[in-house]
Amino acid sequence: MSPSGAEVIRQIKSQIEEVDPAEVSEHLGNGTVLVDVRESTEWDAGHIPGAKHVPRGHLESRIEGVAGDRSQRLVVYCASGQRSALAAHTLQELLGYENVSSMTGGITLWKDRGYKVEVPRSLTPEQRERYSRHLLVPEIGLEGQTKLLESKVLLLGAGGLGAPTALYLAAAGVGTLGVIDDDEVDLSNLQRQVIHTTDGIGTPKVDSAERAIKALNPGVDVVKYQTRLDASNIMEIIEGYDVIVDGVDNFPTRYLLNDATVRLDIPVVSASILGFDGQLSVFKPHDGPCYRCLYPVPPPAELAPSCGANGVLGVLPGTMGLLQATEVVKLVTGAGEPLVGRLLLYEALGATFTELKVRRDPECPICSKDPSEISDDELGVFPDYEAFCAAAG
Numbered sequence: 001m002s003p004s005g006a007e008v009i010r011q012i013k014s015q016i017e018e019v020d021p022a023e024v025s026e027h028l029g030n031g032t033v034l035v036d037v038r039e040s041t042e043w044d045a046g047h048i049p050g051a052k053h054v055p056r057g058h059l060e061s062r063i064e065g066v067a068g069d070r071s072q073r074l075v076v077y078c079a080s081g082q083r084s085a086l087a088a089h090t091l092q093e094l095l096g097y098e099n100v101s102s103m104t105g106g107i108t109l110w111k112d113r114g115y116k117v118e119v120p121r122s123l124t125p126e127q128r129e130r131y132s133r134h135l136l137v138p139e140i141g142l143e144g145q146t147k148l149l150e151s152k153v154l155l156l157g158a159g160g161l162g163a164p165t166a167l168y169l170a171a172a173g174v175g176t177l178g179v180i181d182d183d184e185v186d187l188s189n190l191q192r193q194v195i196h197t198t199d200g201i202g203t204p205k206v207d208s209a210e211r212a213i214k215a216l217n218p219g220v221d222v223v224k225y226q227t228r229l230d231a232s233n234i235m236e237i238i239e240g241y242d243v244i245v246d247g248v249d250n251f252p253t254r255y256l257l258n259d260a261t262v263r264l265d266i267p268v269v270s271a272s273i274l275g276f277d278g279q280l281s282v283f284k285p286h287d288g289p290c291y292r293c294l295y296p297v298p299p300p301a302e303l304a305p306s307c308g309a310n311g312v313l314g315v316l317p318g319t320m321g322l323l324q325a326t327e328v329v330k331l332v333t334g335a336g337e338p339l340v341g342r343l344l345l346y347e348a349l350g351a352t353f354t355e356l357k358v359r360r361d362p363e364c365p366i367c368s369k370d371p372s373e374i375s376d377d378e379l380g381v382f383p384d385y386e387a388f389c390a391a392a393g
């Protein structure tokens with residue numbers, strides 16, 4: 001006769017280790033990975049702070065995403081300690097995890113003992129519908145969508161790169177989008193700056209961008225700066241943003257932005273375009289190189305797009321801007337591997353992508369310092385720009 005379900009659970013429990021909530025609470029954050037194996041609705045109703053969510057039905061396929069090292073200490077919990085016992089058994093016997101335990105009594109006992117439970121922010125029915133395709137992606141889910149809704153992203157420029165980036169970040173539900181641009185919409189912009197329309201010609205780009213963002217997603221808070229970023233306003237403007245998207249076409253602003261963001265520890269997703277070529281990288285202060293590590297001196301003036309009107313394939317800023325938007329979503333949600341320490345080159349005519357490794361310069365005048373030691377005088381040090389452009393002939 002086959003054993004009863006209760007008998008099977010008893011047998012399994014005898015083969016695994018169980019730990020008391022008191023012990024789990026004591027070791028939280030000490031390198032122990034806490035895994036919640038309940039269903040999504042249970043997780044959304046409240047879970048242990050810092051826990052990772054891997055529903056039992058997805059255990060085999062998703063556990064490596066939260067615990068790649070099989071010798072790592074894992075504690076698994078559910079509602080009452082039954083499902084987590086089964087999950088711990090699977091992890092130990094089938095998946096080779098060496099140090100797994102199941103928490104006795106599950107989150108029910110945890111709560112009864114008065115330990116803290118975190119209830120994720122819930123979405124309105126409208127938001128659930130709007131972001132339903134994000135909620136279905138495990139790497140984003142409710143947690144990632146909540147992070148997006150709470151994030152503040154600043155766009156430098158509502159031009160070729162800023163236009164597609166702004167639209168897609170608005171669509172993705174970034175809560176606050178700051179837009180800096182002192183320019184007005186011109187007919188020659190419309191070949192690529194898809195956030196603006198023909199009837200917007202002559203109006204400030206920040207207003208035109210705001211209209212398009214609000215039409216797409218009224219939930220986004222748009223903060224407009226109709227100005228040029230310079231040494232006098234940069235610290236005040238950028239402070240408080242989580243990520244900055246750099247689509248500016250002039251080098252002095254790039255250096256200034258780099259120095260200020262290293263000082264404030266804000267990651268920058270940077271792209272540039274010329275002709276049929278695009279470049280992209282993420283400068284995450286102290287995690288990877290900064291812009292000055294990569295370009296200790298400005299490139300030759302004849303390659304500086306802002307020194308004059310240069311031609312560009314209209315769809316190219318779309319491609320590069322959407323790669324920027326993708327990196328922003330990754331930085332905000334923590335999904336995947338951001339493009340830190342890597343420079344991605346795209347050549348549209350040959351349809352080739354090339355990736356170069358870039359390293360931090362230990363002698364870098366900016367990021368080798370402690371951020372508090374970067375003085376105002378050092379921000380944006382750059383050769384005289386008129387002279388720089390004049391050298392281009």
Ligand SMILES: [Zn+2]
Nearest residue numbers: 290293364367
């Ligand atoms: Zn550096």
